[in-house]
Amino acid sequence: MVTDSPVASAIGPGGEVWVFAVGTDQRIHHNQLNGEQWAGWTPFPGTSKTKCAVAATVTLTGGDVQVVHTGLNGKLYLSWLNGESWQPWELLDDGTASTTRTIAVAAAQHTISRTFTGNNNQIYNDTRT
Incomplete structure (x- = not known):
């Protein structure tokens, strides 16, 4: 995996x-360390792209891993791990929030x-x- 953006991490x-991490293809990729083995870099499903670093967190109730990014259109998007599969990118705030920068x-x-x-x-x- 090659990137020129900061990476984000979370513990599931x-x-x-x-x-x-954001790859040189502007797609968001994920990797998972389960014990001592890395699963390997995999792009998120869908076509969402970004030029900004992504942010990640885990909810305390339910333990959902959540990832947020700024799309190429400046809108904010959220995806979360529902059991074993990533959910499609969801547009946040009906698209009213707009930024060309990284979020926390x-x-x-x-x-x-x-x-x-x-x-x-x-x-x-x-x-x-």
């Missing part, structure tokens, strides 16, 4: 380590908080349950 509910995410119980710098250089936070 079973103790597995997930690592996320944090989660607690059933709540996810996203903080990002908008295209107007203002800092925004959105919390979703």
